[in-house]
Amino acid sequence: xxxxxxxxxxAFLVLAACGTLSEAAQRLACSPATLSRRMQQLEEDVxxxxxxxxxxxxxxxxxxxxxxxxxxxxxxxxxxxxQWLSAKSRxxxxxxxxxxxxxKFLSRHMNELRQPxxxxxxxxxxxxxxxxxxxxxxxxxxxxxAPAEIGLASKRLPSVTFAPYTAVxxxxxxxxxxxxxAPEFATTSSxxxxxxxxxxxxxxxxxxxxxxxxxxCAGASVSVLPCFLGDFSGELRxxxxxxxxxxxxxxxxxxxxxxxxxxxxxxxxxxxxxxETYRQPSRRDQPAGVVAKG
Numbered sequence: 622x623x624x625x626x627x628x629x630x631x632a633f634l635v636l637a638a639c640g641t642l643s644e645a646a647q648r649l650a651c652s653p654a655t656l657s658r659r660m661q662q663l664e665e666d667v668x669x670x671x672x673x674x675x676x677x678x679x680x681x682x683x684x685x686x687x688x689x690x691x692x693x694x695x696x697x698x699x700x701x702x703x704q705w706l707s708a709k710s711r712x713x714x715x716x717x718x719x720x721x722x723x724x725k726f727l728s729r730h731m732n733e734l735r736q737p738x739x740x741x742x743x744x745x746x747x748x749x750x751x752x753x754x755x756x757x758x759x760x761x762x763x764x765x766x767a768p769a770e771i772g773l774a775s776k777r778l779p780s781v782t783f784a785p786y787t788a789v790x791x792x793x794x795x796x797x798x799x800x801x802x803a804p805e806f807a808t809t810s811s812x813x814x815x816x817x818x819x820x821x822x823x824x825x826x827x828x829x830x831x832x833x834x835x836x837x838c839a840g841a842s843v844s845v846l847p848c849f850l851g852d853f854s855g856e857l858r859x860x861x862x863x864x865x866x867x868x869x870x871x872x873x874x875x876x877x878x879x880x881x882x883x884x885x886x887x888x889x890x891x892x893x894x895x896x897e898t899y900r901q902p903s904r905r906d907q908p909a910g911v912v913a914k915g
Contacts, residue, residue, distance in 0.1 A: 629663040630692065632656060633671065637689050638750075641678040713741040713884045717892070719763035720749050720809070721830035722847050723871070729853075730895045734888070741884035749808050749830075760885050761892065762874045765810075775874040776893060779900045783811050783867040785860040786851040787843045797860070798824035800836055800844040811845045811867055819843075849900050871896070 632649055639645040642653040649656060660679075664671050671685035681689060719727065724747040727734060735743065746759060768775050787797055799819045802812035803826040812830070815823070825842065827833050837844055838856040845864065851857050873892055879885050 626663070626666055629659050629666070632659050633663055633688070634692060636660065636672070636679055637681055637685070639678075640680070713882070714744060715741055715761065715884050715888045716744045716746060716759040717761045717763075717888065718746040718748055718759040720765075721747055721834075722850055723763045725831070725834070726847075726849055726900075727892070727895070730899060733895055734891050739884075739887075741888075743888060760875060760879055761889055763892070764872050764874050765869055767872050768874050772877050773874055774877045774880050775872040776889075778871040778873060778893065778896045780868055780870050781900070782848045782863045783814075783845050784848055784851060784863045785843050786837060786846050786854075786857045787860040788837060788840055789856060789858050797843045798822060800825045800827065800833055800842045802826070802830070802833060803828055810869070811847075814864065814867055815845055 632645070635648050636642070636645040636656065639648065642656055646653045646656045651659075660672060667688070669684040669688065670682050671688060672679040673682055717727075724745060727745070751762070751764065763778075764775075767777070791797055799815065799822045801807075801815045801819070801823040802809075804816060806828045807813050807816055809830070825836065827836065833844055834846065834850070836842065837846070838854065843860050845867070846857070848863065851859065873889060873896075875885060875889060880889065
């Protein structure tokens, strides 16, 4: 049976947001080959070339960008309807998105973020992508820059510092090898910094920050972590000074229309409180070891 046009348009929106067949197919619960055929069918149905197929993934053509802009009002309206319908049929839900490092930090303070008497559910979404708050993909986003879009509200959080770390079982003065994020997955400033400054010293590459952290704790290699994780891990110690050029602020960002809802306001206040209370240790003593280049 031929897939309906509106189903293919929804698949188009997902692929436009993801940029790669594999990630979009995973979100749509289909195979990349099936998704590719659906996009070819959609292009035939509308009579326009919507994507350029490049090595890095799928990029929108000018016509594809115009189609995306035409669909945006309908996408926002549908997302709002889904939230309204959900609120009618079940408990309120707050969707929170953050990158891997920040989500690992939040998970360690879950007792302060969730209370037994809460009358709402929370969905925590770990993603290095900037999910769209205006389109109601999420309610609260932890971001590395202030929002530029109209209709969003934000609060600046304490600064985040980064430093090199290694396993505590690595003897002082050892010339350790580095672990890094593979270039095709290096989307964060810290992962790119490692490639630019220590690329020749990397002996192991991984595809995610979670895998990098686990390997650092398990072995005797060096990589860069935010200090709010590295300083509080009993399995790691600093291997050099703070990398000043990576220091940055974070912002907690919300949709201006939804931030006044009791559940969104309560969750935002709890996140801000945890960030301000536990984020940055006062420790500045630096152990001996390899000094980070920068």
